[in-house]
Amino acid sequence: MSYIKKLKNFLPYYSEYKQFCKTKQQSSYLDFLNFKVGLQKRYWPADRNCIIAHYKKVYVGINCLIGRPGCYIQGSGKVYIGNYVQFGPNVGILSANHDLYDQRKYTTAPIKIGDYSWIGMNSVVTAGVELGTRTIVAAGSVVTKSFPDGFCVIGGTPAKLIKQLDKEKFSPWYDEEERYRYLTIAEFEKNRENIFVI
Numbered sequence: 748m749s750y751i752k753k754l755k756n757f758l759p760y761y762s763e764y765k766q767f768c769k770t771k772q773q774s775s776y777l778d779f780l781n782f783k784v785g786l787q788k789r790y791w792p793a794d795r796n797c798i799i800a801h802y803k804k805v806y807v808g809i810n811c812l813i814g815r816p817g818c819y820i821q822g823s824g825k826v827y828i829g830n831y832v833q834f835g836p837n838v839g840i841l842s843a844n845h846d847l848y849d850q851r852k853y854t855t856a857p858i859k860i861g862d863y864s865w866i867g868m869n870s871v872v873t874a875g876v877e878l879g880t881r882t883i884v885a886a887g888s889v890v891t892k893s894f895p896d897g898f899c900v901i902g903g904t905p906a907k908l909i910k911q912l913d914k915e916k917f918s919p920w921y922d923e924e925e926r927y928r929y930l931t932i933a934e935f936e937k938n939r940e941n942i943f944v945i
Contacts, residue, residue: 759783767926774928782929790935790942791928794818803944804842808832808862809925809932824855824874825944831920832860835868835886842874861897863919881917885909 760783764776774792781787791807793799793814804822807813808830813820817837820826824842840860846852856875860866864878867886872878876890879897884890884906891905898912927935935942 766924767929779929790930803942806943807928809927810922811928813838823853825857827857827859829860829862829864829880831863832865834866835870837869838866839871841871844874863917864897867902881912883912 758776758780760780761776763783764779767774767779778787778792782790789799789802791811791814794816796816797814797818797820799805799814799820799822801822802820804824805820805826805828807828810830811828811832813828813832813834815834815836815838818834818839820840821842822840826840826842840858842858843853843855846854854874858872858874859877860872861878861880861882863880864882864884866872866884867888869886870884870888870890872884872890875893877893877895878884878890879895879899881899882894882897883900885900885902887904888902888906889904890901894901894906894908898914898917899908900910900912901907902909925932930938930942
């Protein structure tokens with residue numbers, strides 16, 4: 748074993764970081780450490796080019812991959828993201844919008860994205876939208892209405908139903924290591940009230 752590898756084992760939380768990396772999440776050791784020591788409060792990783800507003804109002808489920816480069820996740824109206832959800836780069840999640848008559852005012856409404864959904868690159872999901880389990884949003888779409896039944900492919904501006912999926916053909920997958928990203932499931936449940944407001 749090289750000297751550098753031996754040295755890494757003495758870094759704080761490094762063994763836990765290695766375990767975290769098994770979930771195929773993209774996060775640097777420094778970001779992980781910042782969360783563990785309390786310098787960064789958001790419990791899920793995000794690329795440096797991902798902007799999150801009102802992170803305490805954003806719930807992110809187990810083994811999600813959402814903080815991709817260029818994403819803007821705005822939680823002022825509350826955002827609920829289910830388990831195993833993935834975003835492409837440059838996705839916008841906007842739980843608030845400007846008032847039609849005075850852009851200094853905002854209207855808010857929660858957004859819900861069901862388990863195993865996939866939001867394609869350059870898509871936008873607007874306030875009040877609910878997407879059911881296994882909703883696939885085609886790249887470049889603007890989602891302005893809900894598809895609560897899920898199991899569908901939607902796309903366009905505004906997004907419309909492209910294809911209904913056969914529920915019988917869908918088999919949910921489960922990773923060997925399940926986490927609320929920086930937190931184990933037990934850690935998350937223990938600290939739930941301090942992590943987010945939803």
